[in-house]
Amino acid sequence: MSRLPGLDLLRAIAVIWVMLFHSFLVGGLGPDFAWLSRFGWMGVDIFFVLSGFLIGRQVLAPLARGERLSFAAFYSRRAWRIVPAFAVVLAIYVAFPALHEADGMAPWWQFATFTMNLLVHYDTQAAFSHAWSLCVEEHFYLVFPALAWWLTRRPSVAKFAGLCVFVLLAGIAVRTGTWLHDAALDPPRNWFVEDIYYPTWNRLDGLLAGVVLATLSVYRPALWARMGERANAFLVIGLLMMALAFWLFRERTGLLGNSIGWPVLSAAIACLVVAGASTRSWIGRWHVPGAAWIAAISYSLYLSHKLVFHAVDLQFGQWLQDRGLIAFAVYALATLAGGALLHYAVERPFLQLRARRESTRRSAAASGEPVTA
Template structure:
């Protein structure tokens, strides 16, 4: 969230490190999503149950679309809400393709790009999981994983080399790193893949999962080491090295940390953080509104709180939390309750994993 403080010129020099590495939070989001949604889809398949595609897509629609459409309507109808001038065409937001063919000259509500990646994952993964589990074979999963990783490396490296050559040859100036590398779904599959592989091991190889959980602290240390390597690879965020091989390394490091935190045997797995459950509950609404709220705080309070240091950061954060909580309780929660009433009599998805996801 605070990585996006660039929309208000940053929050002071002591927070400048966020502009270098804070963007990695979205990759953690992809790993977590692959892990949680992967379990929802794979658990019934592992038991030989029929995957209820309609229920899955309906659950996703009730979870994602109501709050998203409310915020999108505010962006369209209330220009003063927007954190930046310019908005991609409305149809791209409606169809969830704002991350494809993006014009970064229209950056308002641009963070919806990651939601588009997530929606594409929702559409494809259940079908792919159903096909892979019809006749189970480990080689299928490993071959697909290798294809995604190696294909992604080759694709991103090719895009980087092409665009840098075009730029050197005098092509029109544009933010090709964001438009061609950072946003498109096909370049951002590594985190989702690592999360799904975690879910696959937990569902189909529970003995492996349990044995590795006995060494969760060792896995945690390995994750920290891999993350250190990822930070080094991305020391130039838009460089070739990071964008070629950095993404799978970063995703693997985050997946190791998620594994360590998914049980109670690691140091971080035993941590109890007061308020974390509530924050997790409003996190989607927080994702949707925080950039616009930052801008509104700057417009109305920016001069009066400038130089407050940590208190300045607290004001921006508290305002974002307040608006996010309002959206969560007035829009998200009612539609989640409606979803529960509609799906409970039909058996829902056959699993209670991440019920509120």
């Protein structure tokens, strides 16, 4: 799928929203702008829905054409995309403890094996904790191709719908049961983060919503086209459902949001993705200046922003205190510069190398030459 301005806008909003939420690490945005950051943690869920949609299409499209799914090629592409920038940021965290935005950090191997979200002790290991979402993504990459292959061997609407309903209801049941259990016992740790917010099995709603959209776009193209024709209606419905999600999560750690709030939020974002994927919608044809660039560097921004926040705070924090918009501008520009540096120095060169390797493989395959590793 070629780049669409609507999806770029959603991706840019997601990463900016997350960074605004994490501004509490350097004193927040102040009373006048605190509303901008309150629900910023929802930006991660935008990433989840987008990932489910885009990766879902990438996996399902060849299967729908009757082609063989190359698991090796899929995992290789994901590794070239994810690992280089992540490894650099992890190395900085390990080598320079003074740059940690929090006092403690989980062992490096939990990050390297993408198990941090399942093993972290948040109260004492909060540095680089935003890597939890990468762990969820990696678990999705690991499982989804095999699951998609199995489901498409003998395609069945009933089988697919049944699995979706099971994942949805199981998530509600597990989160509700965990919340009731931990709220009753009140263990002396941050059980909300460790038992509900971070674990992969509790955060499948967004990925599921994205996969459903991908399935419709690949296997029901006529229906997908009709949805695109009504993109502005999906945009309005999505915004209304986002308002409902805000209400459900008015107490972020409460039972209401953490039982049924996640599927409502994910459905809302899915509606926005439908709008963003169509050039018929207001956001689908709206080229917001800078949005495509921020979307392009969003992964590097996400990885590096806490490091940059803390570095700026160490050097200029006292001077920036109570300086309002000046402080906001300094942190924002520094964060964009840090993310751009990581993107252009690490992420983009490896993506270009991946593209060259794939081009070489395609050329060799077309000419009948043996393909070497």
